[in-house]
Amino acid sequence: MIKINNLTKIYQSKDKQVVAFDNINLDIGEGEIFGVIGPSGAGKSTLIRCLNLLEEPTAGEVIIDGQDITKLSTYKLREARKEMGMIFQRFNLLKSRTVADNVAFPLEIAGKTKREITIKVAELLELVGLADKANNYPSQLSGGQQQRVGIARALANDPKVLLCDEATSALDPETTHSILELLKKINDKLGITIVIITHEMEVIKEICTKVAVLDKGTIAEHGDVIDIFTNPQAEVTKRFIERVINANVPEELLSRVTVANPDKGRLVKVSFIGESAAKPMVSELVHNFAIDANILYGNIDKIQGTPFGTLIIELTCENPSIIEDGINYLVEELEVKVEVIENEGSVLSSN
Amino acid sequence: MKEVFSLLIKDSGLLWQGILQTAYMVSVSMLLASLFGIPLGIGVVVSEEGNILENKAINLILSTFINITRSIPFIILMVALIPLTRIIVGTSIGTSAAVVSLTIGAVPFIGRIVEGALKEVDGGVIEAAQAMGANPWEIISKVLLPEALPSLVLGLTITAISLIGYSAIAGAIGAGGLGDIAIRYGYHRFQTDVMIKTVVLLVVIVQIIQNLGTYLARRLDHS
Numbered sequence: 001m002i003k004i005n006n007l008t009k010i011y012q013s014k015d016k017q018v019v020a021f022d023n024i025n026l027d028i029g030e031g032e033i034f035g036v037i038g039p040s041g042a043g044k045s046t047l048i049r050c051l052n053l054l055e056e057p058t059a060g061e062v063i064i065d066g067q068d069i070t071k072l073s074t075y076k077l078r079e080a081r082k083e084m085g086m087i088f089q090r091f092n093l094l095k096s097r098t099v100a101d102n103v104a105f106p107l108e109i110a111g112k113t114k115r116e117i118t119i120k121v122a123e124l125l126e127l128v129g130l131a132d133k134a135n136n137y138p139s140q141l142s143g144g145q146q147q148r149v150g151i152a153r154a155l156a157n158d159p160k161v162l163l164c165d166e167a168t169s170a171l172d173p174e175t176t177h178s179i180l181e182l183l184k185k186i187n188d189k190l191g192i193t194i195v196i197i198t199h200e201m202e203v204i205k206e207i208c209t210k211v212a213v214l215d216k217g218t219i220a221e222h223g224d225v226i227d228i229f230t231n232p233q234a235e236v237t238k239r240f241i242e243r244v245i246n247a248n249v250p251e252e253l254l255s256r257v258t259v260a261n262p263d264k265g266r267l268v269k270v271s272f273i274g275e276s277a278a279k280p281m282v283s284e285l286v287h288n289f290a291i292d293a294n295i296l297y298g299n300i301d302k303i304q305g306t307p308f309g310t311l312i313i314e315l316t317c318e319n320p321s322i323i324e325d326g327i328n329y330l331v332e333e334l335e336v337k338v339e340v341i342e343n344e345g346s347v348l349s350s351n
Numbered sequence: 352m353k354e355v356f357s358l359l360i361k362d363s364g365l366l367w368q369g370i371l372q373t374a375y376m377v378s379v380s381m382l383l384a385s386l387f388g389i390p391l392g393i394g395v396v397v398s399e400e401g402n403i404l405e406n407k408a409i410n411l412i413l414s415t416f417i418n419i420t421r422s423i424p425f426i427i428l429m430v431a432l433i434p435l436t437r438i439i440v441g442t443s444i445g446t447s448a449a450v451v452s453l454t455i456g457a458v459p460f461i462g463r464i465v466e467g468a469l470k471e472v473d474g475g476v477i478e479a480a481q482a483m484g485a486n487p488w489e490i491i492s493k494v495l496l497p498e499a500l501p502s503l504v505l506g507l508t509i510t511a512i513s514l515i516g517y518s519a520i521a522g523a524i525g526a527g528g529l530g531d532i533a534i535r536y537g538y539h540r541f542q543t544d545v546m547i548k549t550v551v552l553l554v555v556i557v558q559i560i561q562n563l564g565t566y567l568a569r570r571l572d573h574s
């Protein structure tokens with residue numbers, strides 16, 4: 001649906017140049033919810049603004065639905081933009097227009113008749129759950145409601161692509177959640193391709209199917225969200241993931257937990273994804289190996305409905321070699337990742 | 352009591368005529384100046400670097416025009432415009448003659464006010480309109496002007512009030528209106544009561560216009 005080829009953007013001022021991003025290649029499939037995450041200044045906003053040419057790329061192609069939009073005339077570009085919706089961090093609604101008239105704006109631009117506009121606006125406000133606010137002004141709405149108006153407006157001309165630039169960054173977590181739910185519903189219902197720019201891994205985790213990690217103007221890695229989450233390669237990705245999935249055990253906990261009897265015990269960190277999470281890990285250790293398993297810390301999360309988590313377990317047994325057997329069993333049979341934690345909190349990987 | 356009353360109505364015919372003349376000068380020049388000043392202000396804003404119709408040359412010409420005309424004191428502008436006024440209305444004295452210089456003096460004034468009001472419009476909203484495929488004309492008519500309307504109304508109110516002041520100055524060279532009366536009767540003939548009455552009238556008129564403008568701007572402002 002969207003193909004970005006060798007895209008480069010350099011801001012040129014009199015005495016210096018700033019490279020926003022350099023030689024980016026991405027392929028965004030139809031119907032995907034594609035997330036782009038990266039630290040501040042990574043070039044995310046610039047990248048998404050290049051997708052509808054609000055920002056003109058220095059080099060490269062942006063092919064949307066088979067058409068390279070960087071090569072279009074001004075007029076053709078305006079027509080192409082009518083097929084793309086965009087929502088913004090600060091909503092950017094017209095404060096002089098009511099909610100209904102804001103949603104009507106792109107329809108007026110597209111030359112729709114009054115009758116068509118009335119019908120479409122009512123439909124869109126219904127979709128975003130704001131039918132009762134049609135005659136209110138944006139200033140009378142909460143941030144979340146304003147973003148819903150923004151979404152309704154962006155969808156007015158039935159676009160194939162919806163671009164979201166930090167669409168939830170100005171909202172509290174609960175409102176963020178409800179906006180993301182709405183985007184997901186729109187994706188399901190209308191099959192529209194959504195590109196989301198964010199610096200919050202929560203957002204990626206909650207709705208994206210694919211993610212690209214942008215760092216210092218290049219793509220550090222990209223792929224399925226579940227793969228990136230469970231097996232991050234780049235440092236920057238790991239840092240983002242740590243923030244949402246507490247795979248790392250809190251420092252103070254590590255310094256506190258020391259196995260009562262080092263000869264007979266082991267402290268392990270077990271990370272699991274998907275199905276294995278449901279398996280009765282602890283009870284199997286207890287029953288099959290007569291190992292005492294004591295959970296000291298646990299954290300379970302879901303990515304796209306797949307469970308994902310970490311447990312810190314203290315394993316104790318009279319015979320230390322049985323503990324090794326137990327760990328091997330976890331790794332081989334239950335397909336979880338096990339790391340043995342040495343005292344003072346250092347982690348020794350056992351597989 | 353009766354004396355006070357008769358004193359109050361003594362010059363009412365004269366004053367009424369003054370009010371009408373002032374109203375005529377101000378409203379006609381306001382209308383004409385808006386006709387040129389509003390496009391001028393829009394032109395300056397949209398031709399600016401990075402704006403929707405960026406054009407360095409036009410921007411330079413328009414803003415230089417505003418700056419130069421704005422820096423000429425009105426009384427001098429009026430005198431300088433006498434030949435032009437003669438060509439346009441056939442005479443250099445009277446209310447119609449004053450309208451010419453008032454209009455020309457107010458055009459850059461309005462231009463600046465419109466420029467200021469339009470620049471206040473949130474860039475994000477303009478960008479949103481661009482992202483929706485709006486063309487420059489649609490952005491001007493559907494975004495810039497409606498979004499700036501409350502500030503425009505306040506700015507035009509200030510212009511109208513300034514024009515009342517300028518029309519009084521114009522009165523000094525025989526333009527008619529309340530300023531003319533104040534000078535003729537109060538200054539040349541020492542009729543202090545007439546002068547006080549015109550001053551009171553001017554204050555009342557300015558108050559009414561200001562309140563009307565503020566009220567309207569508030570009604571239009573939904574932010």
Ligand SMILES: Nc1ncnc2c1ncn2[C@@H]1O[C@H](COP(=O)(O)OP(=O)(O)OP(=O)(O)O)[C@@H](O)[C@H]1O
Pocket residue numbers: 011018019020038039040041042043044045046047199
């Ligand atoms: N108009 C501009 N002129 C010059 N440099 C710019 C401009 N816009 C952005 N930049 C630079 O380009 C780089 C990328 O900026 P961008 O806004 O795309 O980052 P971002 O990833 O969106 O960051 P944030 O998370 O803070 O929004 C930064 O170094 C920034 O300073």
Ligand SMILES: [Mg+2]
Pocket residue numbers: 044045046166
């Ligand atoms: Mg940004």
